[in-house]
Amino acid sequence: MLENYKRHLRSDLENKKMGNMESWEREREREMILDIFVQKLGEGPDLKVNNSIEKFTGLASSDNLTQHYEKRKMEASDCTAGWIKNLVEKLANLTPAPALAGLGAFAIAVFIDVVSFSPPEDSTKDSLRCVFAEEKASEVWDQIDECLKRCMAHIKNKDELRSNIERIECQLSAALTKLKNSMLRDNHMSSQALKAWVNGAAFHIQMLIHLVRLGGIQTCDPVKGFLSTYQSDLDTLFKKHKEFIKEKCYYSIWSLVFNFPCLVDEDSKSHYLRPHALGSYALRSPAFRPRALDPHISFDRYVEALYEHRYSRQMREVQLYFSDVTQNLQRLVEQRGYFNV
Template sequence: MGESYSKEKEDIMISGMFSIAETYGVIPDITIDGSLLMYSGLNSTAVLEQHSSQMVTDLVSKVPDLLTNLGSSLSAFELVPNAVGLGALIISFLLDLTVSSLIKVPEDSPLNMMQRVFTEEKASGVRDSMDEYLKRLRKYVWEPEQALEETKRLEKQLSEQMTRLSNSMLKDGQMSSRAMKIWVNGAAFHAQMLIHEARLIMAGYGSKQEKNLDVRVASVCSMVDHYRKDLEDLLKEYKSYKRTNMLLMTKYQGCWAYYTVHCINPMCYVYDKELGMSTENNPRIVSDNNFEDTFCNGSLDAYINYMFSNWGQIKKLNEYFTVLNTNIRELITQNRIFSMKHV
């Protein structure tokens, strides 16, 4: 009876600790970037129109004459084909680029997507392949045949880089939260590239031999399923990795201590060594030298298990690839034209 009561108290305490960790950001970021998410669904053209409408509103409110002065620049956007998915993303990117010298674009602008995903990363083949594709797609946004050619070429390149990255994480001991974030964004981006390639082919920019919808859908579904399986494997390895760099701790007579029994102390904290942050009072940067690597296996295991079962980021990652797989046929057959006249 007493043991059951202690376990119940521990479960409540662990749930509370995880809630505090999420609230104060003492938890890694392994999310797909917001811009990529917004332009991955069936409503990407509507997202683009809303984005461009907000851009025009900001221009007019800040400097009314700017819109008139930008007339020639924006006239190029009177008729833009394939304004769905990555096509819509790159149009929003170009619009923000056009006005970025005149007004400050928001931090969450598609223009800043690569910086948000890769931050200080110094060497990443995935980043280089994605960056190159965005550059080439910007150049050929009004030339679908060339855009298709570049998509085919750089899709293969990104695929190879994704294989290298996942192998390094699973087999070479290179797992980290940064690597996970890069992988999930690379996987989502690569899936969108494959959909855009199939979309351009079905729109008539490829060869007649390639224009088979069932084949295109099956091909993309196969790759998305592959990424769903890879995500499962990577999350298992990532869970083991986080088990090595997280601690549960409390204060005893003003000094830090680790759990030697189940976590039932109301003054317990989470310390993430990878982030260098603790939930003690408010999150603060702490030095690894302040702590010894000794803690209670049972309590930490319970926290890690709870974290990976209830972590909203993981649920959203799984949901992304599941929903994407369901919508592939409709995403491929989407074909919209964007015009600033409609804004």
């Protein structure tokens, strides 16, 4: 009797082991199918902080401005003398000052593009304006546009510059709140709106940093508060965006007809995995092919893989941007910018 019990026990253990191996193998096959699915996906729309904001408001803002000026000067060739004269009239005798760092450098870069007649596709301002093409983001862009214009107009008058930025900062903050609530509360979520909010929030933080430089804000505490708030908002907005993307995705009828997964994405584009797309592994493994046609991969796992590939990585880059600003905050507010024509 004891021997029978031992035999049954060994048999159960062997069956369990075989079952575990089969489960592991099937999971490995599912992962392979998901990998192939992701490889066939294109990139999603760009939701990251615009390069012009990073370049002209970071710790190397003055160096990047100088490089931008030299590039435009080389491109202008025969017209160089005329537009440099315009620059000299506006920016001659500038000494290193807080007003020339960050937003100041950004405003000068925009002015250089204007006087050098840079083509729209290469314009610093136009590249940023495209971020706010969403109709609901127009109010955010209006405030940013006004801020850059005032930064240039009062670049030699610290008091006027400070008072103008203080006024516009409040209006931009309100516009960002309105845009955020339209996505979260009114269900007007879209990738374009989320991108506009991300860039509007990044610009707003730079306005606050500039106010600290100019003495309009006495400590970094308000900036830290907004940074914390925006990082929290960022998590909430991307969660809502993920729900938005999932709602727009669905399985195509071809999934049932041909017995292989066909996911229609947020842009109504079909992504399907035909048997021949499984590659050499499937050809070498007959046991793999039938399960590939019926992989038991849930709809949620396909959408999760799509979102990770197209958006989650971008979300982490945006989070890193705000984290870097937080980490370098003191160095940013202590900046003194410079520019020589």
